[in-house]
Amino acid sequence: MRSAHALGTALAVCCIGFEAISAEAEEPSVATLMENVKHLAERVEEMERSRAEDQRRIRELEEQLETDRYADEADEASVVEAEATDSESGAAIGQGNLLNPAITAFLDMGGSWSGDKDNKARNRFTLREAELDFRAAVAPRADGVLVIAIGEEIKDPFGDVETDWEFEVEEGYLDVHTLPWDLALKAGKFRASFGRNNLLHTHDLAQVTRPLAVQAFLGPEGLATVGASLSWLVPNPWDRYVELAAQVVNADGGSESPILIGPGADNPAVLSHLKLFQDVGDTGSLELGTSFLYSRASGGRDDGYTVGADVTYMWRDPAAADFRSLLFQGELFWSNSDFDNGNSDDYWGGYVFGQYQFAQNWYAGIRYDYTDFPDLEVRRQTGSDWAISPYVTWYLFEALRLRLEYQHLDRDHVDRNDTEDAILLGLTFYIGAHPPHPYWVNR
Amino acid sequence: MNESRSCRRMLAIAVVAAIMPSFALAEVRVVTTNPTLADLTRQIGGDQVRVESLMRGPENPHNVIPKPSFVMKLRKADLFVHLGLDAEPWVPNLLRSARQERLLSGGEGNVNASAGVVLLEVPSKDELTRALGDIHVYGNTHYALDPLNGIVIGRTIARALTRVEPGHASLFDERARELERDLRALTERLTGAMEPLAGARVVTYHRTWSYFLKRFKLQKLAEVEPKPGIAPGPRHIAQLAEEMERSGVGLVIVETFSNQRTAQRVADLSKGRTVLLAQEVNAVPGVETYQALFQYNTGALLTAHRELNGASTNPPAAETTR
Numbered sequence: 001m002r003s004a005h006a007l008g009t010a011l012a013v014c015c016i017g018f019e020a021i022s023a024e025a026e027e028p029s030v031a032t033l034m035e036n037v038k039h040l041a042e043r044v045e046e047m048e049r050s051r052a053e054d055q056r057r058i059r060e061l062e063e064q065l066e067t068d069r070y071a072d073e074a075d076e077a078s079v080v081e082a083e084a085t086d087s088e089s090g091a092a093i094g095q096g097n098l099l100n101p102a103i104t105a106f107l108d109m110g111g112s113w114s115g116d117k118d119n120k121a122r123n124r125f126t127l128r129e130a131e132l133d134f135r136a137a138v139a140p141r142a143d144g145v146l147v148i149a150i151g152e153e154i155k156d157p158f159g160d161v162e163t164d165w166e167f168e169v170e171e172g173y174l175d176v177h178t179l180p181w182d183l184a185l186k187a188g189k190f191r192a193s194f195g196r197n198n199l200l201h202t203h204d205l206a207q208v209t210r211p212l213a214v215q216a217f218l219g220p221e222g223l224a225t226v227g228a229s230l231s232w233l234v235p236n237p238w239d240r241y242v243e244l245a246a247q248v249v250n251a252d253g254g255s256e257s258p259i260l261i262g263p264g265a266d267n268p269a270v271l272s273h274l275k276l277f278q279d280v281g282d283t284g285s286l287e288l289g290t291s292f293l294y295s296r297a298s299g300g301r302d303d304g305y306t307v308g309a310d311v312t313y314m315w316r317d318p319a320a321a322d323f324r325s326l327l328f329q330g331e332l333f334w335s336n337s338d339f340d341n342g343n344s345d346d347y348w349g350g351y352v353f354g355q356y357q358f359a360q361n362w363y364a365g366i367r368y369d370y371t372d373f374p375d376l377e378v379r380r381q382t383g384s385d386w387a388i389s390p391y392v393t394w395y396l397f398e399a400l401r402l403r404l405e406y407q408h409l410d411r412d413h414v415d416r417n418d419t420e421d422a423i424l425l426g427l428t429f430y431i432g433a434h435p436p437h438p439y440w441v442n443r
Numbered sequence: 444m445n446e447s448r449s450c451r452r453m454l455a456i457a458v459v460a461a462i463m464p465s466f467a468l469a470e471v472r473v474v475t476t477n478p479t480l481a482d483l484t485r486q487i488g489g490d491q492v493r494v495e496s497l498m499r500g501p502e503n504p505h506n507v508i509p510k511p512s513f514v515m516k517l518r519k520a521d522l523f524v525h526l527g528l529d530a531e532p533w534v535p536n537l538l539r540s541a542r543q544e545r546l547l548s549g550g551e552g553n554v555n556a557s558a559g560v561v562l563l564e565v566p567s568k569d570e571l572t573r574a575l576g577d578i579h580v581y582g583n584t585h586y587a588l589d590p591l592n593g594i595v596i597g598r599t600i601a602r603a604l605t606r607v608e609p610g611h612a613s614l615f616d617e618r619a620r621e622l623e624r625d626l627r628a629l630t631e632r633l634t635g636a637m638e639p640l641a642g643a644r645v646v647t648y649h650r651t652w653s654y655f656l657k658r659f660k661l662q663k664l665a666e667v668e669p670k671p672g673i674a675p676g677p678r679h680i681a682q683l684a685e686e687m688e689r690s691g692v693g694l695v696i697v698e699t700f701s702n703q704r705t706a707q708r709v710a711d712l713s714k715g716r717t718v719l720l721a722q723e724v725n726a727v728p729g730v731e732t733y734q735a736l737f738q739y740n741t742g743a744l745l746t747a748h749r750e751l752n753g754a755s756t757n758p759p760a761a762e763t764t765r
Contacts, residue, residue, distance in 0.1 A: 141544060177539040182518070184542055233518070233542060241511035277511035282499070285510050314508070321502050322700055360674060360702065398577055398672060431573075434529070436536050 101136035101144070102433035106203040114422035121157035122422055128152065129202050131170065133435065141178040145190075147171040147201070170201070171224060182233035192223040193231075193245045193273035194291040195310045195331045197351075206327070206355060206365065207391050208405040208424040213349030213371040216385075217306065217333045219256035225249040227268060241277035246270075251295045258374050259306045259335050260295050269295035284315040306335040306374075325357040327365075335374045347372035361395040383412045389424075400429040471608050474520040476531050477504055478724040479587050480556055480596070482733045484524055487600045487618045491611050500725025503700035504530055504584075505577070505672075509537040517541035520552065521607045524600060527555035528562075530584035554603040559595045560586045563653045577672030588722065589654035590630045590737050597622040629734055633741045634659060640748055645694040646687060646709065648701040651722050659741065664692045667701075667709055675705060684712030693751045694744070698722040718747040 108129040114122035134146040149170040155162040173188030191199050197214045202221065214222060227249030234242040251260045251269035260269055275289045291308035310331040317324035330352035338344045349371030357363045369387040391405035403426035410419045471492045475481040481496035488494065497513050498504060504526065514537065517523060523546045525534055538546055538553075545552035562582030571580060586592045601619035605612040637659045644664040645656070650671045656663055665686060669679045687693065693715030697706035699722065710717045720740045721730040730739045 140549075141547065143539070175539075178542045178544050178547060182542050233514070239515060241515050243511075275511075279510065279512045285512070287511070316508070318499070319501070321499075322506055323702070397573075399573060434532050 099136070101134040101146075104133040104430050104432040104435045106131040106133065106201075106428065106430045106435075108203045109427045110208060111425040112422050114420055116420045116422075119157050120161045121154040122420075124154075124161075126152050126154070131201065131203060135433075135436070138174060141176060143175045143177060145171060145173055145175055149202075170221075182235070184231045186229040186231075187227075189224060189226045190229065192218075192225065192249060192271055192293075193229065193247060194218060194223055194271060194293060194306075195273075195308045195333075196287075196289065196312055196329060197310075197331060198222040203428050203430070206329075206353065206393075207367055207389060208403055208426040209389070209407070211331070211351035211367065212369040212385055212387060213331070213333050213351050216349055216371040216373050217257070217259055217335060217347075219258070221256070223257045223260070225251075225257075225260070225269075241275070243273075243275040245273045245275075247272070259293060259304060266296040269293060280313075280315075283318045283321065284313070287312040304335065304337040306333060308333050323357070323360050327353075327355040329353055333371075337374070347374040363393040364391070365393075366390040383414060385412070386410050399431070402427055471521045471604060472519055473522045473524060473604075474516050475524040476507075476526060476534065478726075479733060479736070480524045480526070480600075482724045482731070483593060483596055483622075484522075484600050484604075486622055486733070487597055487615055488604055489614070489618060491608060491614065492604065496725075498723075500721075500723045500727075500730075501699040502723075504723075505532065506700075507531070507533050509533045509540075511540075513537055514540050517546060518543060520546065522552045522554055522603055524554040524556055524603070526584055526587075527557035528581040528584050529579050530557075551606050552603075554599065556596045556599055557584075557586060558599050560592050562586060563657065564650070576668070576670030579671075583650065583653050585651045585722065586654055587733075588652065589658045590626045590633075590733075591658065592654065593626050593733055594619075594623045597626075625734065629737060630658065633737055636745065637661075637741050640744060643694075643748070644690065644692045645696055646683065646692060646715075648695070648697040648706050651698050652696055652720070655720075655740065659744075661744075664690055667695065667697075667706060674702070680705065680709055681712065684709055687713035687715060694718055694747055696720055696744075699726045716747055716751055718743050720744070 106129070107127070108131070109125065110128045111125040112122050116122055129149050129151045131150075132146075132148045134144075134148075136144055138144040147170045149168050151166050151168070153164045153166045155164060169189060171188075171190050173186050173190045176185040176187075179185060191201075193199065195214070197205075197211055198218050200222075202210070210220070210222065227247055229245060229247040231243060231245040234244050236242050248268045248270055251265035251267050271291070271293045273289060273291045275287065277288075278286045280286050287310075289308075289310040291306075291310070293306045293308075295304050308331060311329070313326070313328040315326040330350065332348065332350040334346065334348045336344060336346040349369075351367060351369045353365055353367035355363055355365030367387075367389045369389070370384065371386075372384050387407055387409040389405050389407040391403060393401060393403045395401050403424075405424040405426070407422045407424060408419065409422070411417065470490070471488060473481075473484050473488065473492050473494045475484055475494060475496050477498045478496040478500045481494045484492060484494045495516055497516065498507050517537065518541055520543075523538070525531055538548070543552070544550055547553060563586075564579075565582035566575075566578055566580065571578065587596060597619045601615040604615045608615075641660040642662065644662045646664050646667060647656075648667040650666060650668075652663070655661075665683055667675055667680075667683065669675055675683070687709075693710075693713065695706050695710045695713075695715055695717045697703060697717050697719055699719065703717070703719070706717045709715075719727065720743060721727045721736050724730060724733060724736055726736075727739070730736050
């Protein structure tokens with residue numbers, strides 16, 4: 001546009017110039033002519049300069065336009081879309097498959113050799129769990145999560161061993177992760193917010209086994225039942241991370257957790273968890289939590305409630321974050337039940353572990369366990385267990401991990417007072433989509 | 444034209460000055476995943492932004508542990524600038540936890556810095572397997588290490604800032620242009636300075652440097668990691684050192700998050716030397732801006748090259764051919 005305009009102006013100027021020449025043609029003094037020619041030459045020179053400047057600017061703008069167009073396109077078209085259009089398989093597979101959830105399959109294999117030779121379950125390899133994890137957005141601000149686990153169950157470990165494959169929807173919930181007023185909502189079956197360990201799937205555990213107290217209080221694989229959860233980031237004047245979760249879940253059936261009281265319980269059980277987080281220095285952090293669970297009466301037993309406390313300290317070497325780290329974690333459980341006959345009983349348990357990363361892919365740690373047995377059935381016969389378990393973890397690759405653990409277990413039961421030593425092995429890997437990073441747990 | 448441009452600028456400044464008192468505190472709050480994006484945002488946003496990076500400079504961008512304190516920073520952010528692609532696998536969960544709709548993918552506050560960047564090493568379908576290590580499915584994610592890509596990132600940031608602060612649109616635009624001029628001049632100057640090394644072959648620890656090497660006309664002989672993200676074993680190290688000696692290659696480029704000792708072993712075995720480069724702003728002391736990063740890195744390479752060739756009888760790397 002500008003160059004066209006300039007051209008027009010140039011023509012007009014030329015015409016005026018010629019008119020001037022012809023008008024003065026009657027008395028064409030050489031001096032005047034020379035003057036005119038000089039004038040014209042100056043104008044032409046100026047126009048050429050302006051044209052060159054215009055052309056340079058046009059080139060600049062064209063370049064700019066080209067990069068902007070490119071950037072805009074890239075902005076809008078997601079890479080996945082681009083992939084769909086440029087491959088012939090897009091049409092063959094069908095566009096629908098491109099919206100399939102991210103799928104990760106985890107395999108968790110264990111092995112143990114125990115001094116207790118009678119217990120066959122403690123002297124064999126097991127495919128503890130094969131887990132299929134599906135995740136995708138359901139809607140803006142809401143994700144769907146489905147975790148299906150297939151695990152090997154050993155029946156009658158002291159007699160004729162029989163194995164069975166147990167299929168379970170470990171989690172299946174709608175996660176409305178972004179709501180106004182800093183709220184988030186979950187509905188479906190999910191791992192209950194009771195403490196820290198309970199949130200982890202078997203393959204994410206820091207040791208081969210779940211802590212004894214978690215098993216005794218929340219169930220062998222932790223507590224996960226159907227219900228709803230509301231979580232709130234509590235605004236506070238110190239601008240610290242304070243999260244309060246309130247959950248309402250089924251208390252009857254569907255869970256092996258003794259503190260939910262069991263099949264006869266009235267629904268629902270109510271859970272709450274408060275989490276505080278604080279950075280410590282540049283690369284350290286401290287997390288404190290308290291949990292509370294209340295479940296209502298069933299036959300022979302009245303209301304029951306359980307209180308938990310957890311603490312986690314993490315540190316990474318600022319100079320070598322991938323090579324040195326420390327992790328300390330401890331949890332306490334305390335449970336109280338009132339009985340119809342007026343009696344009241346309480347139980348407690350807990351664990352603490354420390355883990356040190358001494359090389360890029362190597363971790364060593366030790367865990368101490370203690371627990372009573374709040375389970376109504378078991379309680380009458382048993383007292384308590386404690387155990388100490390040193391372990392080493394080696395990540396051969398990001399998706400492949402080996403773990404070796406030694407466990408010394410001391411039983412102080414009414415009918416059994418002994419110790420057991422065992423060597424435990426764990427092999428875990430995943431295939432498929434990169435799993436969501438376990439939130440604030442070291443690898 | 445220049446007149447009208449400066450007129451516009453003056454007008455913009457006048458307008459800004461007029462409304463300054465009432466908006467003195469209304470700066471755009473920006474959180475970036477890494478210090479490089481933070482510096483670029485600072486250069487475009489100037490006094491109109493307050494920028495904070497979640498990651499520290501020396502860290503590995505792929506292995507950051509997201510903390511609840513990150514959530515607190517994100518909650519107050521108007522913009523969240525990240526590398527996009529699959530560079531930062533810790534980001535999606537973090538964004539879900541922040542509970543801010545504007546920051547979610549597609550929201551006006553979510554700024555994907557990779558927009559418009561031409562990626563290198565985009566894997567073909569056959570290469571999409573973990574048999575090849577920690578692969579990045581969209582291509583190499585270290586695109587910010589080409590100074591000319593900084594121009595594209597700068598524009599993306601300027602557009603995003605304009606979205607949330609349209610009043611300063613011309614200011615952001617002008618700064619993006621200024622950054623472009625600056626980076627073009629810097630690139631020209633540094634590629635010139637790197638002439639003694641043009642065509643030279645080097646070894647890099649991780650596949651971090653593809654964009655950097657291409658821009659400054661260096662070639663890669665091999666990587667210390669047998670495959671991206673996989674630690675080398677003794678045999679691989681020995682073979683690599685042998686290959687380096689055979690090819691007369693002596694420089695081992697290592698980033699701050701990689702194993703310095705292993706890199707040193709490779710250098711010792713091959714009679715070469717390691718060069719610690721800044722893969723990120725603030726990765727090494729003194730590298731506090733995007734421009735300083737390239738100045739530091741090219742300077743360190745030139746020094747290492749000089750020292751190596753002064754100290755050894757190997758033919759200069761630049762002149763060797765395979």
